[in-house]
Amino acid sequence: MGFYVTQFMSGLAQAATLFLVASGLSIIFGVTRIVNFAHGSFYMLGAYMAYTVSDVVGGFAGFWGGIVAAALAAGVIGVVMEMVLLRRLYRSPELFQLLATFGVVLVIQDLALTIWGPEDLLGPRAPGLEGRVRILGQAFPQYDVFLIVLGPVVLALLLLLFKWTRWGTLVRAATQDREMTGALGVNERRLFTSVLFVGCALAGLGGALQVPREAVNLQMDVSMVVEAFVVVVVGGMGSLMGAFLAALLIGQLQAFGILIFPQITLVLVFLVMAVVLVVRPYGLLGKPPAAARGAAHAPEAPLRPAGLPAKLFGVAVLAVLLLLPVVAGQYALVVLTETLVLVLFAASLHFMMGPGGMVSFGHAAYFGLGAYAAGLLTKHMDGGMLAGLVTAPVLGGLGALLFGWFCVRLSGVYLAMLTLAFAQIVWSVAFQWTAVTGGDNGILGVWPAPWASAKWVYYYLTLAVVTGAVLMLRRAIFAPFGYAMRAGRDSPLRSEAIGMDVRRLQWLAFTAAGAMAGLAGGLYAYAKGSVFPTFLSVPASVDALVMVLMGGVQTIAGPLVGAAVFHGLETEVVRYTDFWRLILGGIIILLVLAFPKGIAGAADAWFGSGRSAEGRA
Amino acid sequence: MTSPLLTVNGLNSFYGRAHILADVDLQVGAGEVVALMGRNGAGKSTTFRSIMGLVEQRRGALSFGGADISTAEPFEIARLGLGYVPEDRRIFTELTVMENLEVGRQPARAGSPTWTPERLFDLFPNLAEMRDRPGGRMSGGEQQMLTIARTLMGNPRMILLDEPSEGLAPRIVEMMANAIVALKSQGLTVMLCEQNLHFAALVSDRAYVIEKGRIRYQGTMAALQADDEVRRAYLTM
Ligand SMILES: Nc1ncnc2c1ncn2[C@@H]1O[C@H](COP(=O)(O)OP(=O)(O)OP(=O)(O)O)[C@@H](O)[C@H]1O
Ligand SMILES: [Mg+2]
Numbered sequence: 001m002g003f004y005v006t007q008f009m010s011g012l013a014q015a016a017t018l019f020l021v022a023s024g025l026s027i028i029f030g031v032t033r034i035v036n037f038a039h040g041s042f043y044m045l046g047a048y049m050a051y052t053v054s055d056v057v058g059g060f061a062g063f064w065g066g067i068v069a070a071a072l073a074a075g076v077i078g079v080v081m082e083m084v085l086l087r088r089l090y091r092s093p094e095l096f097q098l099l100a101t102f103g104v105v106l107v108i109q110d111l112a113l114t115i116w117g118p119e120d121l122l123g124p125r126a127p128g129l130e131g132r133v134r135i136l137g138q139a140f141p142q143y144d145v146f147l148i149v150l151g152p153v154v155l156a157l158l159l160l161l162f163k164w165t166r167w168g169t170l171v172r173a174a175t176q177d178r179e180m181t182g183a184l185g186v187n188e189r190r191l192f193t194s195v196l197f198v199g200c201a202l203a204g205l206g207g208a209l210q211v212p213r214e215a216v217n218l219q220m221d222v223s224m225v226v227e228a229f230v231v232v233v234v235g236g237m238g239s240l241m242g243a244f245l246a247a248l249l250i251g252q253l254q255a256f257g258i259l260i261f262p263q264i265t266l267v268l269v270f271l272v273m274a275v276v277l278v279v280r281p282y283g284l285l286g287k288p289p290a291a292a293r294g295a296a297h298a299p300e301a302p303l304r305p306a307g308l309p310a311k312l313f314g315v316a317v318l319a320v321l322l323l324l325p326v327v328a329g330q331y332a333l334v335v336l337t338e339t340l341v342l343v344l345f346a347a348s349l350h351f352m353m354g355p356g357g358m359v360s361f362g363h364a365a366y367f368g369l370g371a372y373a374a375g376l377l378t379k380h381m382d383g384g385m386l387a388g389l390v391t392a393p394v395l396g397g398l399g400a401l402l403f404g405w406f407c408v409r410l411s412g413v414y415l416a417m418l419t420l421a422f423a424q425i426v427w428s429v430a431f432q433w434t435a436v437t438g439g440d441n442g443i444l445g446v447w448p449a450p451w452a453s454a455k456w457v458y459y460y461l462t463l464a465v466v467t468g469a470v471l472m473l474r475r476a477i478f479a480p481f482g483y484a485m486r487a488g489r490d491s492p493l494r495s496e497a498i499g500m501d502v503r504r505l506q507w508l509a510f511t512a513a514g515a516m517a518g519l520a521g522g523l524y525a526y527a528k529g530s531v532f533p534t535f536l537s538v539p540a541s542v543d544a545l546v547m548v549l550m551g552g553v554q555t556i557a558g559p560l561v562g563a564a565v566f567h568g569l570e571t572e573v574v575r576y577t578d579f580w581r582l583i584l585g586g587i588i589i590l591l592v593l594a595f596p597k598g599i600a601g602a603a604d605a606w607f608g609s610g611r612s613a614e615g616r617a
Numbered sequence: 618m619t620s621p622l623l624t625v626n627g628l629n630s631f632y633g634r635a636h637i638l639a640d641v642d643l644q645v646g647a648g649e650v651v652a653l654m655g656r657n658g659a660g661k662s663t664t665f666r667s668i669m670g671l672v673e674q675r676r677g678a679l680s681f682g683g684a685d686i687s688t689a690e691p692f693e694i695a696r697l698g699l700g701y702v703p704e705d706r707r708i709f710t711e712l713t714v715m716e717n718l719e720v721g722r723q724p725a726r727a728g729s730p731t732w733t734p735e736r737l738f739d740l741f742p743n744l745a746e747m748r749d750r751p752g753g754r755m756s757g758g759e760q761q762m763l764t765i766a767r768t769l770m771g772n773p774r775m776i777l778l779d780e781p782s783e784g785l786a787p788r789i790v791e792m793m794a795n796a797i798v799a800l801k802s803q804g805l806t807v808m809l810c811e812q813n814l815h816f817a818a819l820v821s822d823r824a825y826v827i828e829k830g831r832i833r834y835q836g837t838m839a840a841l842q843a844d845d846e847v848r849r850a851y852l853t854m
Contacts, residue, residue, distance in 0.1 A: 091673075164718060166722075169716050169719050169720060170720060171717075172709070172711060172712060173709045173712060173716075173717075173720040176709050176710065176711055176712075177707055177709060179671060179691070180703065180707045181720060182690070182691040182692045182695075183669055183671060183691045183692070183695055183701045183703075184692075184695055184701075184720055184721045184767065184768065184771060185692050185695035185721070185723050185771050186692055187692050188692065188722065322718065390808045561629075
């Protein structure tokens with residue numbers, strides 16, 4: 001009995017940290033509408049900085065002063081991020097800030113590696129709270145008791161701050177209608193900066209408080225940001241009380257999940273999130289988003305079929321791709337083949353994101369399903385490559401058909417989080433069902449059929465399949481189906497009113513995107529000769545997202561350009577430097593600042609203005 | 618006309634590639650009440666939004682109280698003492714009446730009336746009874762009063778009122794007209810846009826008429842009322 005009680009209490013202590021980080025995330029999202037992917041990085045920085053202060057200064061003052069200093073410093077770094085980066089992007093397409101903050105994640109990872117080194121750092125016990133209390137015969141750390149108390153105290157302070165101060169009132173007003181708040185004389189920029197300070201300081205505080213509980217390490221950032229998102233989404237965006245309840249729930253799931261199903265704790269968390277979202281689409285205490293006003297996003301420009309210059313350009317690119325094997329070496333062919341596969345992967349995500357208006361944080365699930373379809377067929381059924389390439393889109397499509405049915409019931413960030421949840425579930429199945437999937441060791445020996453085993457042959461095969469698939473996606477966008485999809489995206493209510501079944505359309509688009517991602521996954525499996533759980537991990541989904549966003553969501557050429565640039569960069573940078581994250585992150589940030597509409601979006605504007613100038617002449 | 622408080626010269630505004638306002642010129646003198654009249658879609662709201670800096674693509678020379686506001690940001694323009702009351706009210710529905718007023722609060726300004734919630738409750742007695750009610754649970758008329766009161770909390774020298782009579786019951790419209798006259802008597806400058814000529818005539822000294830983004834007529838309110846031709850061409854449906 002005592003054991004369960006202490007387990008319950010350590011769940012509560014974990015919940016306190018989770019709540020601190022998640023509340024910061026929620027506040028930032030509420031006001032700025034920015035999905036701050038770097039939030040986990042501020043948590044990690046908080047932990048490292050607190051560790052260092054306590055290490056250098058030592059003793060009581062070093063530890064407790066370090067926590068305060070780390071929180072403040074994290075807030076200041078957040079302010080710098082806002083002033084240097086985010087501020088320039090408030091008028092960019094939605095989610096572009098997500099890309100920018102992803103660049104920040106990469107940069108901070110390498111900076112932390114440089115400053116603090118790759119080893120885990122074990123922090124001190126909390127001075128004054130080193131001891132243990134006895135609860136029903138079980139020892140329980142005093143420090144955890146302190147955290148359990150701290151959680152509700154911070155919640156109360158935040159609630160008071162928002163309800164009873166002018167700053168809080170302005171923040172709540174700006175959350176609902178930024179533009180009107182500005183027109184009433186409120187300096188939104190200052191407000192946003194201060195919100196970033198508070199949000200990031202909360203993350204830093206969470207990290208700093210974690211130092212006595214776990215070793216500080218370089219993986220803290222991504223694992224925490226995913227958990228914090230789960231908490232915010234389960235609790236309901238913008239509800240501090242909701243985030244608190246959700247943190248309690250997730251904390252307990254983790255504490256007891258470890259006891260009951262040690263392998264699938266993570267899945268358990270995502271499973272609960274999926275259930276909550278299906279039952280309560282806006283989280284426990286969330287309200288339907290009241291379409292925040294004045295987000296300053298111009299309406300999407302309509303997609304235009306390619307004009308003659310663009311068509312010629314496309315044909316030229318294809319011609320170059322056809323001729324490349326003549327000059328390219330073996331290594332270059334491998335990179336080119338992979339890039340082509342990623343083009344299809346990105347195009348499939350773009351299909352549901354751009355015209356479909358559904359953002360997925362878990363698109364790698366369908367890519368991975370396709371890859372595993374090919375791998376399992378080869379390993380367990382001696383299936384040939386062609387059978388594998390046929391099964392891949394089928395399995396990817398089936399997965400999307402199943403998960404899509406749930407996802408299209410939601411929209412926006414909620415939808416995105418549900419896709420992430422499903423992707424995590426698929427990932428853990430691949431990771432833990434060792435008997436079938438080989439677990440972490442993956443499936444090896446997934447090679448193309450003998451006739452396609454030469455690198456150049458497989459390259460041409462990939463080129464043919466990818467070109468065909470991308471053209472099909474294009475066709476769909478300009479077919480009545482595509483127009484209906486965009487109508488459903490832009491005015492769901494009106495589309496329903498004229499008798500369109502928007503959900504069904506979205507479900508179809510989701511499934512088609514999944515099938516195409518599956519096809520890409522199948523191609524990838526044979527190109528690599530192996531299949532690993534990393535194919536369907538969160539980073540793989542993020543890569544796809546980065547490719548689409550980098551290219552520009554509302555241009556059809558976007559994903560093609562984005563995939564080529566991203567994969568090319570990644571391959572090259574990794575080859576030449578150990579600091580590839582720093583460089584890649586830096587490049588992403590610079591690209592975002594230089595092309596706030598995406599690379600292809602910028603090119604479009606160029607060609608577009610050229611064309612209309614001709615028209616006038 | 619006294620010395621102009623607001624001057625707009627050659628204002629051109631665009632939404633994307635659509636050219637909405639073409640060479641709009643306006644002047645409003647301190648203490649005046651001026652109406653901007655026009656049919657649906659004529660460009661009235663766009664004119665107000667452009668003056669407030671809320672339209673991204675705008676060109677032209679705009680000045681307020683001697684300060685150049687051609688490239689200023691909305692919050693800067695508001696802090697110069699130009700208040701804006703949007704047509705769709707845009708009450709913060711989650712915030713109470715008092716909190717809505719708090720968002721609009723700015724320091725007192727020499728030369729314009731200083732407002733407190735209590736003084737505003739004298740002007741709009743209905744609001745006094747619902748201080749702690751969330752904005753989302755108020756009637757259209759109450760919201761219209763709140764949106765004006767909220768802007769007045771900035772102690773403006775001038776306010777832009779976008780269709781204050783729209784969708785209100787006759788009794789409330791009359792109250793609005795009285796409130797505007799009371800504001801004028803306290804020295805506030807008002808520019809309002811309207812389709813309702815009767816309402817505009819109750820409160821305004823002068824009028825501009827806009828059609829398809831161009832100013833087609835300007836003159837005293839009395840002259841506009843007398844000019845059947847202009848009214849038929851640009852105002853009646
Ligand atoms: N956000 C927008 N994007 C594109 N066009 C717009 C936008 N807002 C208004 N317009 C167009 O600009 C023109 C002027 O609109 P505006 O709202 O200024 O008219 P108005 O005179 O205020 O009309 P109403 O009396 O109906 O309020 C209209 O043709 C309208 O369709
Ligand atoms: Mg209007």
